[in-house]
Amino acid sequence: MDNQIQNYKIQQPEAWAGIIEDQEIINRIKDSEFAKKQIDEGRDYCYFLDKKYYTSNTENSEYACMAYTLNEPGNLERASATDVVVEENEVYSIHRISVLRDGVLIDKIPDTKIKVLDSENQSSGGVLSSNKKINITIKDLRLYDVLIMEDSRVKAFTDRDFLRKEFSKYVWVSPDNYWAYGSFKFTMINDREQTIAYKKTFFRDENGNVLEPEISYLKKGEQFVIEKENYINPVDAGREIFPYIDFATDSNWKDLSNYIAPMYEEIFNKSSLQEFAPNLVEKLDAIANQDEKLQFAIEYVQNHIYYVFNADEMNGHKPQEPAVTYENKQGDCKAKSVLLKVILDYIGVDASVVLVNFHTDFYIKYYLPSLLNFNHVVVKVNYKGEEYFIDATIRDEFGLIENRGFIYFMHYLEIKHNQELQVRKPYKFPYYCVDEKIEFNAENTIGTLKLTTVYRGNRANAMRRYFKSTNKREIVDSWNNFLFYGLNYSSDRNGTDIRNVFKDASIDIVSDDKKQNEFTIHYQTTVENPYYTDPQKNRFLMYFDRNVVKASARDFIHKDLSFWHNFDSEKYEISLYTDQKIDTEEKYTVQESTIANPYFDYKSRKKVTKNGATVFIEYNPLVNLEIPQKDFETFRTDHHTIADSNFGLGVDIIEPGLMNRLKFSFKKKFK
Missing domain, CATH: 2.60.40.3140 (Immunoglobulin-like)
Incomplete structure (x- = not known):
């Protein structure tokens, strides 16, 4: 050997x-x-x-x-x-x-x-x-x-x-x-x-x-x-x-913060952006709008400074000098965060560097105080009365600071003197992460389906990357597969090639607003035989989005872990119309819901006519928190309520002909 x-x-x-x-x-x-x-x-x-x-x-x-x-x-x-x-x-x-x-x-x-x-x-x-x-x-x-x-x-x-x-x-x-x-x-x-x-x-x-x-x-x-x-x-x-x-x-958070703060202060005090990055300063000075200047600073560090994770260096907390990071155009999370803070100091935006651990965030409240509890560094920004956290190591994120992606974690230690472990406040999105309008019109034997979806925040960043890195045919297949189940075709034509169901499906990017961080797409297709038909030959138009049903909340069982609430806010307008008469009194067609849970608000409202219906759904969660176990069963029950046909829309077709009308009247009478 x-x-x-x-x-x-x-x-x-x-x-x-x-x-x-x-x-x-x-x-x-x-x-x-x-x-x-x-x-x-x-x-x-x-x-x-x-x-x-x-x-x-x-x-x-x-x-x-x-x-x-x-x-x-x-x-x-x-x-x-x-x-x-x-x-x-x-x-x-x-x-x-x-x-x-x-x-x-x-x-x-x-x-x-x-x-x-x-x-x-x-x-x-x-x-x-x-x-x-x-x-x-x-x-x-x-x-x-x-x-x-x-x-x-x-x-x-x-x-x-x-x-x-x-x-x-x-x-x-x-x-x-x-x-x-x-x-x-x-x-x-x-x-x-x-x-x-x-x-x-x-x-x-x-x-x-x-x-x-x-x-x-x-x-x-x-x-x-x-x-x-x-x-x-x-x-x-x-x-x-x-x-x-x-x-x-054996230590405490104040002593630990006082141990590490001088290391960063030394770096900040001897760093002059004007001296080591005059070209960057010139670009910053040329931007008149402070919101846009802040966006430029964040995206410069995220996208122009290459993230290098050096496992051997991460055992310490001494950051690389920002001049070196800027010159080499690379650095680890500490280096990139320090450079971003120096830039934000220059443009007059209050910022600090904080220690986090996304992977063991749940346990930090139980752990003894230690700097070794943390494995990552991000930047905390106070801007216009709001608190934001920016991960300088992320790439391809866009938007003014209030529109950028939200980072989920609760505990952090700010690198300043005399600090205690801090816990973030719960968060409510100021926008809808998913804002979708669905129109499905059936005429004779053809259905025309159109979806227009606006993605915001994390969803916009993720969808932008997805469309950039994925083959167009694969994207269309993904949407087709989702719709095959959403329209309930999986129940009456299972085994059919999805491309033969949605033969002319197409999907396109309508717009990409990198300031509002809004990514808008449009999907459309036509469907032969658009109705779902049950074994008794009854026909229905249906559209149920199972993404609205939070299965992880409904199925969660654990004695010790609290449920981590990190769902996106969502808004849907679903319209199903046909040239046939529909049952305007069918229970689930007219059913509406209002849920006012301490951790989310949910509302569905219906507009029903003789030939179709529209449902308006709004879901607004309070996120970045653990649901206390004493509140969880009510939380779970309210999600069961959403799953009880409140996550979409279905309409029953009244078939033409005297016998069918008599059959329908008989069915209604004895329901």
Whole structure:
């Protein structure tokens, strides 16, 4: 084997991890009644798992020693070839690879082949990474072996890791509930000069009730241990959050903000846009309108400065100087955000840089205060009495600031002195994200269908990108497929080629207003046999938009997670007209609805004539918030009301002829 010292080693564990002798390993692999029960059920079984996390001011290290069965072919396959990804300056150490076979402990390190590869996503799509993938292949593993793996990974801090030197952050998550453990042990070792706080969250009592979080502390040299025997994690994975423990250097938000603010102040104080970007200043000065000047500044940084995510640099919070970012026309989220703030300072717009984490936003309110809770930087803009957040790393977004895309997140830390963790206010759109007018006219055996749709905000940005990057035929097929179900043709002509239903369908961009951020399209087609016909030969014109029905709200079930409310505002005008008479008193044709939920308003109004009807639908949600569990069932019920034929329009055709009229009258009389 080629032992590449910089990426992996084969050696004994460090002193803090301890030494386990072969005989102790054998003694711990015993088939107890608990083990036999799991194995008899056809499950793989972990005899023991011993994990340790060691942190100091010079390194973070993780150690694991485990013994588990290879009774399932899939598990055997995964064990035979595994990948370990290590960061720059991180070393993966193998201490033991053995199998217990027929009571004999066999060393498998001589049968192990190790390759060091570049991580697949290295330097792709603006991502720069020095991560390496260590591929470990073990020969001659056999079904029903017990595999023993003992390894560790050590991340030694460099000058770039100044934040990790100063602050520790580690989240221990309770183990996967697939595995049964004869013995499970986790140890946290604090060898730092600073005290580490730890917070136990989403642990439960014997009745399954969530316990109040507990906060305790580890001083230098102290350890935290959690140990279980004959253990299966009782968490209900689909409906409960796995219990976890958050470890972080003991601090508070004010001290953390005071730690990081001077780093950014130093950059801002020595940055002069006039000096390093005179050409940009000239362009800004030439724009008289302040709204347009602000739009130009945002779009310049988003679209002209290439976003480069350097994974190695993101471990710290020291931003690149804006002069360098401007000169090189590239930078990470910190660099782009700092440049944008410097430009906004120049044009007199109040702005600040803030720390966020879109991926773990829900958990930040539970986490202990730590700068390492965050992984992204955006710009907060205060303009004309309103608060906006701009992600400088996004491309191809347009509009004056009030019309730009909305970023969904709740928690952030502003990079200023004496700050606390802040929570954003809920948001109501000042416009309709989707504003659509549908006209379907049936005459004789031909139906003419026209849709005109105006997209705004995030929807406009997304649809603009979609039309730019997608083949026109594919776009038309997508609309046709949606209409096939919306017109209920899936119920009476299922299996028909959709292109034969909508033979002359076309879709075009009507306008693209990049100031109002409005993207307008027009779709039209003709349909032979436009009516949906049920098995009793009754005919209907129908148009129901299932996008209006929020299935995620109706189906949501979770004990711990709150429902995240991020739906768009929508407005529809749906008109269905025919040269036939319709039933003007049919229940669902005339049914209207008004819903005034604390978290959304919904209104549908009808206008019915002898030959057709129009429904006007307006949906206005209060978004960027979690629906409290005490309010959720009412919220869900109100969405069920929308789903009860209040998300579109249907009209029943009264067939011509005396017998059909008598049949209709009879049906109405006895309904």
